[in-house]
Amino acid sequence: MSDVLLVMEEIDKSFPGVRALDQARFELRAGEVHALIGENGAGKSTLMKVLAGVYSKDGGRIIYQGKEVDIPNPRVAQDLGISMIHQELNLMPHLTLAQNVFVGREPRQGVRFMLDEKQLNAQTQALFDSMRLRLDPRTRVANLTVATQQMVEIAKALSFNSKILIMDEPTAALTEAEIEELFRIIRELRAKGVGIVYISHRLEELKQISDRITVMRDGRYVGTEDAAAIPIERIISMMVGRTIYESAPEVPEHPSEEIVLEARNLNRGNVIRDVSFKLKKGEILGFAGLMGAGRTEVARAVFGADPLDSGEIYVHGKKANIKHPRDAVRYGIGYLSEDRKRYGLAVGLDVEANIVLAAFEKFLGKLGVVNSNKTRETGKYYVETLAIKTPSIQQRVKNLSGGNQQKVVIGKWLTADTDVLIFDEPTRGIDVGAKSEIYHLLNQLTQEGKSIIMISSELPEILRMSHRIMVMCEGRITGELTAAEATQERIMTYATQRRVLMAENGASGDPGVQEV
């Protein structure tokens, strides 16, 4: 029986209008991986932020290594040996990887205030090597994708050599292989006696990696179970307080043959290479591939967010001139970004404002004045339909839990009345219940005649939802599969079809990546 490292008891935390934690409890042993799960907004991140010194608790006790402790700020948490990887990326884009990893703990040169950049880079390189990450410590974070940034955050958290490591949805942006690598690291740490808190919505992962599971609901403690013993269905019903029947994977009905969107020979540097595809009316077209395959880049280019070097886009058979997202919206194309904080939401505004933002003209009255009754109704409607957990539609989006923010983005594009919707990782960070709601919603949208491009790194999701699947690798389309033909193996084969010869003469232009 391993010893108890941490006990959190009767923790209360309220935000204006929200009781985020209500007598919450949590216990962690040394050398265990303890999964913390619950629906979006259940209070997982809040509980862990209390532990990491980000929020101060309103009530309750934290007993760490047998002593009651007070953790007023992140510095104190670090000094106690508690570090946290936050759900939302928290890096400084203008600094290099090394500068980010060791920010606050920079090696000094002789005098106290002088930085030792060489030593800093060397330490970071050593850290990356130990994680088998092939990144150049001197790259600026701004040049990296979300997935790579996530790995850097993990590296940063590891560099503290903490006794408690909290990971808030670390795998949300990672590929299978990266997840494997992360699990290897987690197991190593566990063997060294580190206590690990692991928050995730990917229930399949839990059995693989965790020893115990604690479930939270509505800010309250529901129960703690041995991961090995408990069946997934039981976990789910603990989470939602009812039983959800996962509807059987449905291959939706065949769409019409009418083509709403066509891309011909799109090119952009070496990230998009000669990409062509057609999207039919009422179809869900899945885009599969590994992280960095160029799927997001294609979506952004079609949406006018990035310029193309060459290629043409046709909307309803007519050549479309899309230079800017505004043009795309005019052509009826909506894009739900994978990085919602950066591109998808005005986080300082409230839920209602975000939902109506992309379709503001719809809510203008005769004199150009906003019809606030209408915006309020629309806001309320989507909060209900999408089951967005928020105290009111006046809540600022930045105060919502991660999963609920994602739902707000979806609501926004649904309001905008687009007929082509590009969903980039639509269910990332979303709990099981909400996930099946979103799937249901996607199917409903296609039945209404809308067409959907769905980029997803989760193969089961791609397989379950798509009529057709385009597979990308290194900026190219390497395969097209119908729903009937598609299997995980087939997709993976295409997704790893690298052009070896091309790769040799420096196919990757990312400055942060050393070619293997």
Add this chain to the structure above:
Amino acid sequence: MTTTENTTTTTPAKRSIFRSEAAQKLLAFGALIVIFVFFSLASPFFLTKDNVIGILLATAVNGVLALGVTFVIITAGIDLSVGTVMTLAAMTTAVSIAVWHLPIPLGILVGLLTGMLAGAINGVVIARMKIPPFVATLGMMMIARGLALVIPAAIFGSVRPVYFSDSPLFGQIMMGSVIGALIPNLPVPNAVLILFGAALVAAFLLAKTVFGRYTVAIGSNEEATRLSGINVANWKTMVYAVGGLFSGLAGVMIASRLNSAQPGLGAGYELDAIAAVVIGGTSLSGGEGTILGTLIGAFIISTLTNGLRILGVPQEWQFVITGVIVILAVYLDILRRRAR
């Protein structure tokens, strides 16, 4: 499928010459050269030794102010008080030396500390009381302007300039020429040396010290910096204090240059300083900026003013043209960013 393959796969981004950090400096530097060549061709009086030295001298005070503002703007803040704090520092220095007859070095120290104190107060108001930088420094701008008037009024019974009549040495700080003493043909005033010296110190602070690192970190992502366990409030206060210190130095410089402290002077200097910083490629949204860029920005402004004056362009139009240049410079910067 191996792990390494995957963890390294990141999106290749388009590289362009516009994107590199050096390019911004090149861009501003290029602009400076173009302006120089233009005026040299337009007027035979422009590219003369005396005139170039004049430009260097004219840059000194604004340049030093801009150095301080650079740090503040990199944190995504703003400092509107640098101009009047400069005047206040000039006033305290003048009172110390000319009225209280303190030794010159001590008087200089009083000026520097005045600036630093004003900056530190800005910092506390912004970082602790959470007043937005624009408002906090606007307030300080008015306070400092008022104090610069109150001090002579309290001492002499009326608002009037304070002259350094008994300490002729004080004027030599700016207008004497150490270089000229060594190389007789090159009477570059000390003011220029002070500017470059201050720039070296600033560049060192920004690039090589913990202070500079956190300045950039705060501007890049304040929340992330806080979550990394850094005491953001303290470092921000330091940033404004350092900004104030540079204003204090500028105050000593302008007092020496004018051989007096002029209580009414100073308003408007902050705008020139901010313009220099912005032309130099420092982003108002924080996280980015260089000292070299600011220096070049300051030179662009003073070269323009000088050249236009030589061409006989009326002062009213000089303002208009400088304004257009500021907007153009920032627009170029935006284009550069978009080229990513």
